[in-house]
Amino acid sequence: MKPRFKPYRGPSGGWGSANAVGTILLRERAPLTGATALLKQNRPIDGFACVSCAWAKPHPSKPLAFCENGAKATAWETTSLRCTPEFFAGHTLSELRNWSDYQLEQQGRLTEPMRWDAATDRYLPVSWDEAIAEIGAELKALDDPDQAVFYASGRASLEASYMWQLLARRYGTNNLPDSSNMCHESTSVALPESIGVPVGTVTLEDFAKTDGLLIFGHNTSSNSPRMLHDLDAARQRGAPILTFNPLRERGLERFTNPQSPRQMLTGESEVVSTHYHQLTIGGDTAAIAGICKALLTMDDAARESGQDRVLDIAFIEQHTQGFESFERTIRGYTWEMLERRSGLTRGAMEGAARIYAGCQRVIAIYGMGLTQHRHGVTSIQMLVNLLLMRGNLGKEGAGICPVRGHSNVQGQRTVGITEKVAQVPVERIYQQFGFNVPERDGTTTVDACEGVLNGTIKAFLSLGGNFVRATPDSQRLEPAWSKLRLTVQIVTKLNRSALVHGEKAYILPCLGRTEIDNQASGPQYHTTEDSTACIRAWQGVVKPAGEQLRSEPAIIAALAKATLPANPRMDWDAWVADYGLIREAIATSYPDIFHDFNTRMLEPGGFHRPLPASWREWSTDSGKANFTQPDSLAINDDVEQNPERRDVLNLMTIRSNDQFNTTVYGYDDRFRGVYGTRSVLFMHRNDMARLGLAEGDQVQANTAVDDGVQRSVGPLRVTPHDIPEGCCAAYYPECNALVPLWHHEEKAKVPASKSIPVTLRPFIATTRALQ
Numbered sequence: 001m002k003p004r005f006k007p008y009r010g011p012s013g014g015w016g017s018a019n020a021v022g023t024i025l026l027r028e029r030a031p032l033t034g035a036t037a038l039l040k041q042n043r044p045i046d047g048f049a050c051v052s053c054a055w056a057k058p059h060p061s062k063p064l065a066f067c068e069n070g071a072k073a074t075a076w077e078t079t080s081l082r083c084t085p086e087f088f089a090g091h092t093l094s095e096l097r098n099w100s101d102y103q104l105e106q107q108g109r110l111t112e113p114m115r116w117d118a119a120t121d122r123y124l125p126v127s128w129d130e131a132i133a134e135i136g137a138e139l140k141a142l143d144d145p146d147q148a149v150f151y152a153s154g155r156a157s158l159e160a161s162y163m164w165q166l167l168a169r170r171y172g173t174n175n176l177p178d179s180s181n182m183c184h185e186s187t188s189v190a191l192p193e194s195i196g197v198p199v200g201t202v203t204l205e206d207f208a209k210t211d212g213l214l215i216f217g218h219n220t221s222s223n224s225p226r227m228l229h230d231l232d233a234a235r236q237r238g239a240p241i242l243t244f245n246p247l248r249e250r251g252l253e254r255f256t257n258p259q260s261p262r263q264m265l266t267g268e269s270e271v272v273s274t275h276y277h278q279l280t281i282g283g284d285t286a287a288i289a290g291i292c293k294a295l296l297t298m299d300d301a302a303r304e305s306g307q308d309r310v311l312d313i314a315f316i317e318q319h320t321q322g323f324e325s326f327e328r329t330i331r332g333y334t335w336e337m338l339e340r341r342s343g344l345t346r347g348a349m350e351g352a353a354r355i356y357a358g359c360q361r362v363i364a365i366y367g368m369g370l371t372q373h374r375h376g377v378t379s380i381q382m383l384v385n386l387l388l389m390r391g392n393l394g395k396e397g398a399g400i401c402p403v404r405g406h407s408n409v410q411g412q413r414t415v416g417i418t419e420k421v422a423q424v425p426v427e428r429i430y431q432q433f434g435f436n437v438p439e440r441d442g443t444t445t446v447d448a449c450e451g452v453l454n455g456t457i458k459a460f461l462s463l464g465g466n467f468v469r470a471t472p473d474s475q476r477l478e479p480a481w482s483k484l485r486l487t488v489q490i491v492t493k494l495n496r497s498a499l500v501h502g503e504k505a506y507i508l509p510c511l512g513r514t515e516i517d518n519q520a521s522g523p524q525y526h527t528t529e530d531s532t533a534c535i536r537a538w539q540g541v542v543k544p545a546g547e548q549l550r551s552e553p554a555i556i557a558a559l560a561k562a563t564l565p566a567n568p569r570m571d572w573d574a575w576v577a578d579y580g581l582i583r584e585a586i587a588t589s590y591p592d593i594f595h596d597f598n599t600r601m602l603e604p605g606g607f608h609r610p611l612p613a614s615w616r617e618w619s620t621d622s623g624k625a626n627f628t629q630p631d632s633l634a635i636n637d638d639v640e641q642n643p644e645r646r647d648v649l650n651l652m653t654i655r656s657n658d659q660f661n662t663t664v665y666g667y668d669d670r671f672r673g674v675y676g677t678r679s680v681l682f683m684h685r686n687d688m689a690r691l692g693l694a695e696g697d698q699v700q701a702n703t704a705v706d707d708g709v710q711r712s713v714g715p716l717r718v719t720p721h722d723i724p725e726g727c728c729a730a731y732y733p734e735c736n737a738l739v740p741l742w743h744h745e746e747k748a749k750v751p752a753s754k755s756i757p758v759t760l761r762p763f764i765a766t767t768r769a770l771q
Helices: 014-027 031-038 068-077 085-089 101-105 128-141 158-171 185-195 227-236 261-266 284-305 313-319 323-332 335-342 346-357 376-389 409-414 426-433 445-454 474-483 552-563 572-577 579-589 685-690
Strands: 114-117 122-125 148-152 212-216 241-244 254-256 275-277 362-366 399-402 459-463 486-491 504-509 526-529 534-538 649-654 680-683 698-703 712-720 727-731 756-762
Touching: 014 031, 014 068, 014 261, 031 068, 085 122, 114 128, 128 459, 128 486, 128 504, 128 552, 148 158, 148 445, 158 409, 158 426, 158 459, 158 526, 158 552, 158 579, 185 376, 185 399, 212 346, 212 376, 227 241, 227 254, 241 346, 275 346, 284 323, 284 335, 284 346, 284 376, 313 376, 335 346, 362 376, 376 399, 409 526, 426 579, 445 474, 459 552, 552 572, 572 579, 680 685, 685 712
Parallel strands: 148 459, 212 241, 212 362, 241 275, 362 399, 459 486, 486 504, 649 727, 680 712
Antiparallel strands: 114 122, 114 504, 526 534, 649 756, 680 727, 698 712, 698 756
């Protein structure tokens, strides 16, 4: 299909979303199965949690409790297409590595366990017993448990995640990197230092009571579309919404509510953001500092005139520490510097401060536009500082709201998927199971990649996800995977991580979340935790895609029995027979959060994990909420750039509205007016003109660093877009090759994929093409 580029004039939601849902149900050949499943999506107890994003599910549930991207995820999983041994018999892996992500996953659901055969370069069928025994033997043969990595995507349930981390730790390693390492680890570092909890402090009930919202670095319409209902409700109450984002995203501009018959019939739409500030890529810290500076000036004027203070001095004095140092730092910034660093005018920052000061209960929302930067931790802590200045933490209708990506990525951390020993209940695990958790911290995602490159990692087991495709520096990393001894993929569909493999490679196909999970005690519940720390029970509703599929807990239990010494305290078979026993074990390990787990998970609306910051209890070293001083307002201080070089642009990677993480549902990004391609570079027209580029030109993007490695992606079609000058954007994961592995958040090691210095040159046909 020839690519088309046509501006999309419609709102988010509305008939555009309805048409997209119908299209993918037909494309996946699941018009009846998929549509029936959608009626049970996000409906607790007798339904299943959305396979894609982690946004909170309202209680009581709405009649149609899904969004466009959630429906796409369900259609993708309930597809009638099947990827069988016959498919693999017809294709070598060398051939399949040239296929696109979309083509690979479009083959449908995997149906049988497969083992790579080196002689034919094909995956061949293997029995479950053989595959499990061979994997166990390979793991036992390693010289050191730390040579193995146990990766987890954010899809796995709390039950599967808990078993996975037990398997790894009893094996002898804390090498448990996960998808948080690639996106929200910055949150997990920033928030505990500032307010003593690693997650957000707000619930859906707070959204119903807020009178103002700040949104930083989040494309709601593509990444968490159901949140638009909560934003729409806030707007209808008159709450201002101030958005700070380099790109103008349609879902943050206009929204037609598909639940509103009136809007659907009339085509009406609601304005989402009352104020939209297009700051430069990475300019968030400076923008927030400017708002804070304006608040201090307003507070000075209020004191001089005898009016009520702008700052919540009572809250600051009782609940915080570090304000004086923070204040000195902010007052020391010049407006000229803040304007240059943020890309906003002084007036814009002062105006935002005045609107913020006029609200009494404010929620600050942010996404990976804050976390995936060199100083993402600083940006998050600056946002916390802004909330602390007016006491917008620990009260109804206010707080911090990091928007997580995959549906249980926050929950798996709660039950032990972490490389940090300090976050593990070491003593309780010893009392429960009689083994000592390894004392050494494990690998992060970046560490694991470095281990693959230098040969210290020998085995990589993946519980879901598409690690190879999601990681940075992919042109360096992919060839290194062949040095691994063992790779294991527990997945539902074929993806690139199954094709870029080690000497021994296995695909273990598992049940999807939408599918009925029958075990010895009957149909099983599984549980998840959403972005608001709410934990609920769910059940699959669709017949499994194949008779040989096993649940994730069953696969993990089989691997454990094949790898670990027998331990009567870890009854893997009993756990698989009845997931309620897994939840009892979780409750023993984490009693403060999961006491009476099997009962509370069935409560209407689920239950929330305790977050002391929500009631103004601060579990920090100081016992108070901490104002922190920004270390730097620089964007990329690990990449030295000559300010005289006008050919360097700052690139951010983005998703289309036809994908979720590395899963590409199609080649259309209708909100940005792109149809039939993902090989696109979005640029400001002025940058195009000064660099001598015209719309439709084909270019190669090159990382503008000199570290001895050539990183390039192309061809990319130059396309004008509403983005600040000096900035450009292109799709993830295709442009991951441009992100150096060492270019990551300073403290959290999250790849800095939202700020990559690049240069452009005409694409030459012999250059390696964009995959």
